[in-house]
Amino acid sequence: MGSSLFFRHALLPTGWAEDVGISIIDGLISAVTTSAPPPPNAVTQPGIALPGIANLHSHSFQRAISGLTEYRDAATNTANFWTWRDMMYRFALAMDPDDVEAVATLAFIEMLESGFTSVLEFHYLHHAPDGGHYTNIAELSSRIAAAAAGAGIDLTIAPVFYAQGDFAAAPPSPSQRRFISDLDDYETLLRACEPLARMVIAPHSLRAVTPEQLSALTGLVRPGQPIHIHIAEQTAEVEACLAWSGQRPVEWLRAHADVNPQWCLIHATHTTDDERAGIARSGAMVGLCPLTEADLGDGIFPLRDYAGAWGLGSDSNIQISLAAELRMLEYVQRLHYRQRNILATTALPATATAAYQAACAGGAQALAINHGITPGAPANIIALAGDAPDIALAQFVFGGRQLLTDVWVHGTKRVAAGRHNLAAQAEARFNRVLHKILERT
Numbered sequence: 001m002g003s004s005l006f007f008r009h010a011l012l013p014t015g016w017a018e019d020v021g022i023s024i025i026d027g028l029i030s031a032v033t034t035s036a037p038p039p040p041n042a043v044t045q046p047g048i049a050l051p052g053i054a055n056l057h058s059h060s061f062q063r064a065i066s067g068l069t070e071y072r073d074a075a076t077n078t079a080n081f082w083t084w085r086d087m088m089y090r091f092a093l094a095m096d097p098d099d100v101e102a103v104a105t106l107a108f109i110e111m112l113e114s115g116f117t118s119v120l121e122f123h124y125l126h127h128a129p130d131g132g133h134y135t136n137i138a139e140l141s142s143r144i145a146a147a148a149a150g151a152g153i154d155l156t157i158a159p160v161f162y163a164q165g166d167f168a169a170a171p172p173s174p175s176q177r178r179f180i181s182d183l184d185d186y187e188t189l190l191r192a193c194e195p196l197a198r199m200v201i202a203p204h205s206l207r208a209v210t211p212e213q214l215s216a217l218t219g220l221v222r223p224g225q226p227i228h229i230h231i232a233e234q235t236a237e238v239e240a241c242l243a244w245s246g247q248r249p250v251e252w253l254r255a256h257a258d259v260n261p262q263w264c265l266i267h268a269t270h271t272t273d274d275e276r277a278g279i280a281r282s283g284a285m286v287g288l289c290p291l292t293e294a295d296l297g298d299g300i301f302p303l304r305d306y307a308g309a310w311g312l313g314s315d316s317n318i319q320i321s322l323a324a325e326l327r328m329l330e331y332v333q334r335l336h337y338r339q340r341n342i343l344a345t346t347a348l349p350a351t352a353t354a355a356y357q358a359a360c361a362g363g364a365q366a367l368a369i370n371h372g373i374t375p376g377a378p379a380n381i382i383a384l385a386g387d388a389p390d391i392a393l394a395q396f397v398f399g400g401r402q403l404l405t406d407v408w409v410h411g412t413k414r415v416a417a418g419r420h421n422l423a424a425q426a427e428a429r430f431n432r433v434l435h436k437i438l439e440r441t
Contacts, residue, residue: 002030003411004042005381009389010049011356013372015348016389020049024379027410031375047405048389050356051372052117052380053322054154054363057228057266057287057313060104060144061125064434065091066318081234081296088316089175093129094440097143099433100125104147106430107317109420112153115322116314117380117409119153120367122202122228122266124160124179126189131177137185138192145196151422152414154380156367158202158228159193161186161217166207167244179204183216190220198367205230206241206249211256218257226262226368228287229253233267233298250275259284264366266313269299280308285365289315290328300332304342311362323404326355326397350390352397379411 002025010020012032021033021042031039038044069087072079095103104121111119121144128134136142141157148155162179165172172180181189193199201221203209206229209217221227232238232249241249250271253259261283268279268286279286285308288301292315303310312325330351333342341351348354364371371377383406386392396403407415414420 004039005049005408006038006042006044007047007049007383008387010373011051011353011389011393013374016353020373022049022373022379022381024411027379027412029373029375029377029379032373045383045406046385048384048386048392049373050115050382050384050393051360051377052382052407052409053115053356053360054118054120054311054367054369054371055111055116055314055322056120056264056311056363056366057289057315058107058111058119058121059123059316060107060121060147061092061095061100062088062315063107063110063317063320064095064099064103064430064437065316081298082236084296086175090441091437092125092178093175094437095125096129097134097139099437100140101143101147102426102429102433104144105150105422106426107320108148108151108153109423109426110320111314112151112407112409112414113404113418113420113423114320115382115404115407116320117154117382117407118156118363118367118369119148120156120158120200120228120313121148122158122160124162124204126159126181127178129178131180133185136192137189138196141189141193141196148197151420151426152409152412154369154378154409155196156198156200156369157193157196158200159186159189160202160204161213162204162208163213164208164210167240169210183213186217187220198369200226200228200367202228205237206252207237214257221262224262224368226264226366228264228266228366230266231268232265232270233293235270235299238270248272248275250279254278254282261285261365262368264311267293267298267301269293269301271301273305276302276306276308280306283308285309285311285362287311287313287366288329289313290325290332291319291321292316294328294332300336302336303329303333304337304339309362309365310358311366312359323397323400326352326359330355330398350394352394353390355397356393379408381408382406
């Protein structure tokens with residue numbers, strides 16, 4: 001089936017263009033015209049077209065705890081990543097498959113409403129609450145896939161391998177029992193997930209896998225298939241890795257694995273100048289999750305002098321907003337360097353435009369997908385209100401204005417006038433589920 005869209009302005013891989021016709025066949029962009037009349041039968045759209053961005057790191061079930069961790073522990077008077085993790089584990093143990101699907105559906109709808117058109121679900125909630133297997137080992141992965149299909153977002157799934165509680169083969173805690181797999185189970189899980197969506201290989205972190213397991217996992221990676229791993233998110237993780245190995249996490253990983261452009265290093269927050277330069281030279285990329293990293297007090301990845309690729313993830317889904325992720329990323333750099341417009345470049349001096357283009361390219365690399373408003377790419381497009389492209393995009397990112405109007409995924413409109421048609425239904429279902437989970441925890 002074919003269709004065509006026509007926009008006064010659009011952001012192409014080469015930059016802004018005027019009078020842009022986008023022809024779509026079977027969900028893919030078949031042709032792009034510029035400075036020309038609309039293609040035959042094109043639907044003329046008001047506003048400005050942008051390529052949809054891939055959300056490269058999501059734990060959708062954590063959408064259920066948004067807003068529930070904003071307090072100090074009364075007994076210890078502390079609040080940090082590890083106290084947050086305790087709450088996350090409580091919810092992870094309380095959610096049944098229907099809950100997982102309901103929460104993921106709302107999360108994916110909110111991603112679409114914010115401008116994310118693709119998502120990589122870093123999925124480690126595999127087993128039943130008692131740690132036993134479901135009859136279908138991919139039961140919860142299938143629920144994630146069902147949620148994505150219902151919402152209409154483009155899904156890549158990362159079944160996560162998680163085998164130990166910490167470095168030096170520390171046993172997992174009881175709270176981690178739904179995550180734990182051995183290599184045989186993991187390969188079975190991969191085969192079961194294969195029909196559900198695109199897949200990437202995902203060792204959870206260096207603290208959750210042994211060196212031997214990491215080597216086996218990298219052996220499962222197919223040519224061109226991404227491999228994603230959490231790394232150097234917390235200073236305590238860096239210190240534990242040093243105590244275990246004498247090396248920092250990124251240092252150890254690059255010494256023991258062929259880190260190349262297929263790798264996406266999530267967070268990489270606490271890295272040295274040399275480590276960041278090594279990541280860039282390898283062609284690997286970093287997955288930055290600015291809202292989550294700020295919420296958890298992780299720290300700041302210093303992006304100004306980093307020469308490699310990067311992309312954005314919503315991670316814990318404390319707030320699902322493409323604009324807010326971009327804004328937080330730029331603002332924490334300003335606080336770190338005490339300068340402005342850090343993400344702007346010589347070629348793209350408009351900060352929001354430069355950041356958007358970089359995030360779009362990085363997200364595509366992380367998921368190994370084609371991207372952009374260009375022939376052969378999926379017709380994943382968002383539209384903003386306005387007629388001055390750089391200004392409208394800056395107001396979207398920095399002005400807090402709700403300028404997003406429409407979203408298409410594979411040529412199908414999923415959001416109209418800023419709202420997904422299933423949003424109200426999904427919100428009501430989520431609220432029922434949340435009430436039920438709170439009663440259990």
